[in-house]
Amino acid sequence: MSDVTTKKRPVVLLAEFETPDAIVHAAEAVRDAGYEKWDVHTPYPLHGMDAAMGLKDSRLGWIVLACGLTGVTAAITMIQWMNGIDYPLVIGGKPPNAIPTMVPIMFELTVLLSSFGAVFGMLGLNELPKHNHPVFYSERFEAASNNRFFISIEVEDKKFDVNRTKELLESTHPSHLEIVEEEVA
Amino acid sequence: MSADAPIKEIGETPLVPAHVDHAFISNEVSRVTEQRAPIGWWLVFGTALLALGALGLSVGWLVWNGIGSWGNNSPVAWAWDITNFVWWIGIGHAGTLISAVLFLFRQKWRTSINRFSEAMTIFAVICALLYPTIHVGRIWLLYWCFPIPNQMSMWPNFKSPLLWDVFAVSTYFTVSLLFWYVGLLPDFATLRDRAKDVLRKRLYGAFALGWRGSNRHWRNYERAYLILAALSTPLVLSVHSVVSFDFATSVMPGWHTTIFPPYFVAGAVFSGFAMVSTLMILCRQVYGLKDIMTMKHLEMMNKIMLVTGSLVGYAYTMEAFIAWYSGNQYERYCFINRMTGPYWWAYWSMITCNVISPQFFWFKRFRTSIPWMFALSITINIGMWFERFVIIVTSLHRDYLPSSWGMFSPTIIDIGCYVGSIGLFFTLFSLFLRWIPMVAMFEVKAALPGAQPSHHAAHDEHDSHAAKGTLAVKEA
Numbered sequence: 001m002s003d004v005t006t007k008k009r010p011v012v013l014l015a016e017f018e019t020p021d022a023i024v025h026a027a028e029a030v031r032d033a034g035y036e037k038w039d040v041h042t043p044y045p046l047h048g049m050d051a052a053m054g055l056k057d058s059r060l061g062w063i064v065l066a067c068g069l070t071g072v073t074a075a076i077t078m079i080q081w082m083n084g085i086d087y088p089l090v091i092g093g094k095p096p097n098a099i100p101t102m103v104p105i106m107f108e109l110t111v112l113l114s115s116f117g118a119v120f121g122m123l124g125l126n127e128l129p130k131h132n133h134p135v136f137y138s139e140r141f142e143a144a145s146n147n148r149f150f151i152s153i154e155v156e157d158k159k160f161d162v163n164r165t166k167e168l169l170e171s172t173h174p175s176h177l178e179i180v181e182e183e184v185a
Numbered sequence: 186m187s188a189d190a191p192i193k194e195i196g197e198t199p200l201v202p203a204h205v206d207h208a209f210i211s212n213e214v215s216r217v218t219e220q221r222a223p224i225g226w227w228l229v230f231g232t233a234l235l236a237l238g239a240l241g242l243s244v245g246w247l248v249w250n251g252i253g254s255w256g257n258n259s260p261v262a263w264a265w266d267i268t269n270f271v272w273w274i275g276i277g278h279a280g281t282l283i284s285a286v287l288f289l290f291r292q293k294w295r296t297s298i299n300r301f302s303e304a305m306t307i308f309a310v311i312c313a314l315l316y317p318t319i320h321v322g323r324i325w326l327l328y329w330c331f332p333i334p335n336q337m338s339m340w341p342n343f344k345s346p347l348l349w350d351v352f353a354v355s356t357y358f359t360v361s362l363l364f365w366y367v368g369l370l371p372d373f374a375t376l377r378d379r380a381k382d383v384l385r386k387r388l389y390g391a392f393a394l395g396w397r398g399s400n401r402h403w404r405n406y407e408r409a410y411l412i413l414a415a416l417s418t419p420l421v422l423s424v425h426s427v428v429s430f431d432f433a434t435s436v437m438p439g440w441h442t443t444i445f446p447p448y449f450v451a452g453a454v455f456s457g458f459a460m461v462s463t464l465m466i467l468c469r470q471v472y473g474l475k476d477i478m479t480m481k482h483l484e485m486m487n488k489i490m491l492v493t494g495s496l497v498g499y500a501y502t503m504e505a506f507i508a509w510y511s512g513n514q515y516e517r518y519c520f521i522n523r524m525t526g527p528y529w530w531a532y533w534s535m536i537t538c539n540v541i542s543p544q545f546f547w548f549k550r551f552r553t554s555i556p557w558m559f560a561l562s563i564t565i566n567i568g569m570w571f572e573r574f575v576i577i578v579t580s581l582h583r584d585y586l587p588s589s590w591g592m593f594s595p596t597i598i599d600i601g602c603y604v605g606s607i608g609l610f611f612t613l614f615s616l617f618l619r620w621i622p623m624v625a626m627f628e629v630k631a632a633l634p635g636a637q638p639s640h641h642a643a644h645d646e647h648d649s650h651a652a653k654g655t656l657a658v659k660e661a
Contacts, residue, residue, distance in 0.1 A: 024638040040400040044631035045407050048638055049400050058408040082340035091344040104349040104427055108356040111420045115360045119367055122409035126402040129394035142378035144398045147207035
């Protein structure tokens with residue numbers, strides 16, 4: 001890696017914390033300093049972290065609502081067309097387009113499409129799958145899925161300045177602080 | 186977090202021992218997938234593979250020679266096939282109950298067992314789906330069940346409960362699989378980060394989708410999890426209700442009862458918890474996970490079995506009472522025949538296993554004894570199989586006219602299909618234990634004492650000022 005031809009440039013400043021309390025306080029400090037392109041990485045969701053980061057509520061519910069409405073509409077249209085119009089079937093003396101017998105499948109398709117909305121909507125909002133991310137360059141970051149808590153501030157952020165940002169993170173008493181670099185051709 | 190803290194006054198203690206911390210959980214759970222499998226695993230897996238072979242042979246024989254290879258006849262047109270279908274679907278229900286319903290009720294103790302029981306749900310539903318599929322006989326025409334254009338220019342009959350079943354069970358399978366996978370994402374990331382060799386890292390990495398524990402992700406993730414739980418809860422109630430409609434909407438004495446949907450759901454939860462309990466007891470012995478799946482968890486499960494077992498007992502009683510109270514002679518005869526007819530042994534096995542045996546769980550001594558609860562969980566599963574057998578076969582075997590009466594006896598292919606499906610289940614379950622974290626690590630971590638920030642609101646204001654103060658000083 002110390003080859004003369006490869007140059008490195010910093011991409012992310014990564015601060016490591018050991019307790020949930022420490023990371024919440026650090027996140028509040030970063031939020032108050034006005035950073036935008038930064039993130040908190042935790043092995044499990046922390047209560048109150050959304051507020052500490054100044055994040056708004058998830059928009060996922062709207063996606064699910066739209067999918068659910070699509071599901072119920074699809075079910076009504078499909079059953080009405082197939083059993084009511086295209087191939088009318090009289091079963092048990094009920095009219096071909098009887099509503100009550102449609103209910104179970106209306107329900108099932110609503111749930112099915114809503115679940116697709118919840119899962120794929122979540123992945124879409126999170127921009128996953130995404131296998132390459134600068135934080136993965138750090139060896140220590142492996143603990144983010146085990147028992148450590150991290151704050152990453154991207155160099156891209158408008159307010160980023162190596163010394164100032166480093167000072168800010170140091171003031172929150174991280175157990176470790178590193179500048180993650182990536183190779184440039 | 187005070188709302189989740191154990192209440193000392195009523196004798197509650199923390200869910201896990203004090204030495205359990207985040208790293209302990211990652212190690213204990215991940216090591217199962219990283220080390221060589223214990224001998225117990227090979228025993229279960231080997232036996233299960235043998236039984237799976239029997240399933241292959243039986244199903245092959247059945248498809249080649251036709252449904253006559255089973256003991257099904259007229260009047261007993263549904264027998265072990267549908268009994269097994271309902272049995273497996275019922276077993277699956279506990280997984281969803283634990284993962285979704287207990288989640289909505291904020292029952293933190295579910296975190297140690299939810300992954301495990303969700304896996305059980307998925308594999309049980311796979312076994313269940315097998316039976317209606319092969320029961321259609323000419324399985325290459327299965328696509329007639331689906332609303333896709335076919336050569337007859339006919340659409341499926343959407344008024345048929347059997348078609349509702351197709352939709353209900355396949356939706357249930359899909360949603361359970363999605364729910365399970367979403368729960369697995371952060372844990373796959375843990376395995377990826379712990380992996381030493383490249384292949385493991387690549388494989389788990391691929392499944393982890395690049396999860397990096399980002400809080401911007403957790404925000405959407407937790408919402409997705411909540412929504413899936415909220416969707417799965419009515420879904421799981423609907424699935425067994427729809428299964429019960431297969432019977433209840435017919436005009437058959439013994440089937441045509443309005444109590445069926447709730448009664449089936451209670452029975453499903455009952456048998457599912459028994460199966461979770463059986464599997465849990467085996468796993469914590471084989472893998473030594475007694476600090477994560479504790480006696481407290483088992484005791485909770487036993488309490489739920491006591492409740493649902495008693496609900497099922499109530500349903501049996503009410504069903505029999507209504508048969509008498511209805512004044513309908515066919516309905517009355519059906520129940521007298523169940524209790525005293527040629528299948529009396531099946532009825533009384535059902536009562537003994539399902540209503541009497543869980544009553545032991547009133548006593549703490551039995552609730553906290555591993556041998557007792559293991560024996561009882563097996564008994565309950567046998568009892569629940571008999572319940573479906575009683576409902577199906579005893580209602581069918583004596584038709585209205587005595588000239589149409591008959592009996593059912595299973596053939597070797599019946600037995601092969603049943604034992605084989607257990608083999609299929611345990612094959613899948615062993616593979617799951619071997620390669621996938623069997624405990625939802627991130628959820629257990631989140632529920633540990635001290636895992637969440639303390640007195641957050643109070644600190645917020647104080648600390649943001651403090652942070653600003655430090656900054657100001659440094660800038661100056």
